[in-house]
Amino acid sequence: MPKTISEKILREHLVDGKLEKGSEIGIKIDQTLTQDATGTIAYLQFESIGIDRVRNELAVSYVDHNTLQDDFKNPDDHRFLRSIAERYGIYFSPPGNGICHQLHLERFAVPGKTLLGSDSHTPTAGGIGMLAIGAGGLDVACAMAGEPFYLKMPEIVEVNLSGNLMNFVSAKDVILEILRTMTVSGGVGKILEYSGDGIANLDVPGRATITNMGTETGATTSIFPSDEITKNFMTMQNRLRDWKNLNHLALARRFKFSAENLNADAHAYYDEKLAINLSEIEPLIALPHSPDNVKKVRDVQGISVEQVVIGSCTNSSLRDLKTVAQLLKDRKVSKDVDLIIAPGSRSVVEALIESKEYSYLSKAGARIIENVCGPCIGMGYAPPSEGVSVRTINRNFPGRSGTKDANVHISSPETAVACAISGKISDPRDVFAQKILKCLKMPKLFPVINNFISPIPIENAKNTVIIRGPNIKPLPKFESQIGRMKGEILIKVSDNISTDHIMPAGAKILPLRSNIPEISRYVFSAIDAQFYQRATEKKGGFIVGGENYGQGSSREHAAIAPRYLGVKAVIVKSFARIHTANLINFGILPLMFENKNDYDRIEMGDILEISAGIEELKSNNVLMRNLSKNFEIGLKHNLSGKDIEIIASGGKLNFIAKKLKG
Ligand code: MIC
């Protein structure tokens, strides 16, 4: 049977189940990555599993999110992460080295291998043909312990690209076009696999921009073939050996393709097909407050802009910043605009210095900041009140920038520079009419300036003392909640609620990621200031939501903190993938209305009784009585037998502890 790229990699890594659409599969994870905002809890969980060293091929711990150090909390977490990495055989990337996904692509990603990361944009590595999936920290901790990662076999969508991009149109516009058609929930349960003649016109950083932001469609992951263009990228990174890696050769032998290229077979079966002609794409922009609110730049031009941010794991590569530098050369940023640039890695900065392009940025008036997530996650650089900010980031959910009433737009680097120069939303084709951008001069060899700290031998590592500052609090212990569950609806929310709504980030809240009791005070704080008080007074209860509940980030705090406040079940029309897994991992029941219209029959404050004992869950026959309004409705779930056992144990850590005890 001819196979897709995803099927080839999945088959090679399959340890449990059958590759049949919708059925549960367990896959071996070769590499893992964590970042500091999800990492502290992930490593506390890893520690509690009680093994001596990580068991997967390669584990990397990055510090890139919580990098403002206005008191002890973030530096304490960094120190903890460094010592944990040394103790357990993990590569450590200190703050300032770069953004996790950009660095992973540059230094570690390998075509044909699997990567699990505690960050939703882990699929960035799909740009070089790696099967890279975002997950909650606990799932990554388990993968580091050598456990398989379980998921429902996704549908595979072929995204066929033809044609070539026009001048001033780039990969970001391609993924914005895909988001326009697919929306923020169109990719749930799917892998987006790219093919077609058009891919030859996209370099690896461009492909990685597309796979990075495939996450915004809700997709499990996105992947490009590994080809000559991948080879050139790996050669530039001085990692040709990784392009021809052993695993890849094994794959090649098994599936009879040339050892170097990783492609789908001719006539491979896809569950769905989407065709995009690159030549027809124009500069696009996502308007506030959703990445799928996409319009042509020309249709919204003229709006005054006060801030432009270029960076984030989506657009901070050397290709992107060289483009920006070339466009800013001999020009000045508008006096009304604050232009902030966060490069993706120290090597990107070094390459810009070597080519002298760094000074084009600086002379034009850009504020070049550290190589971190920074503004993307509201870690500083908030826009002014009601300010219009054009950013090359991937998410523009309300409040994420740090300013509640800001209007954040998402665009390509080309459009962002056009806005920075003109002070208004502008089409780059108008601002740079005469300029031709096609041939950027890339270095033959990328200057590799990394400060990674490599693992040390286990005998020495065993003596490492793990340093815990007062910000690192022990993990709370949770018990099973299933059975007859009674409580009040603590909040009722609408469609597309993101984890940024449930558990906001930003400079004030992110440093509390290692302190569950403290961070729990902020659950839903951006949309309902009373939630914490209500949940505490009522001793927990239920959350009701609409479609695509929990989209966005992988932060498991959006599950742990509600669980800490006593939330027993979340009842919605539909869920996003990573958040569902996180709810299960922390023993909260993810339930759905059997009849979506029932959403309208219940309100905040209603008292519910849900009969969800093990038998009801196994037979998927869960009844909900609304005691306030006196009616009964049916609920359903998508849980596997194993998920039910995890929830019945009070969460995955209890489940694993039980399993280890035998
Ligand atoms: C994000 O972009 O929202 C984050 C911050 O990178 C998150 C992870 C987190 O909340 O720590 C993500 O995308 O998973």
Ligand code: SF4
């Ligand atoms: Fe960092 Fe932003 Fe990328 Fe999340 S989306 S990893 S916050 S740069």
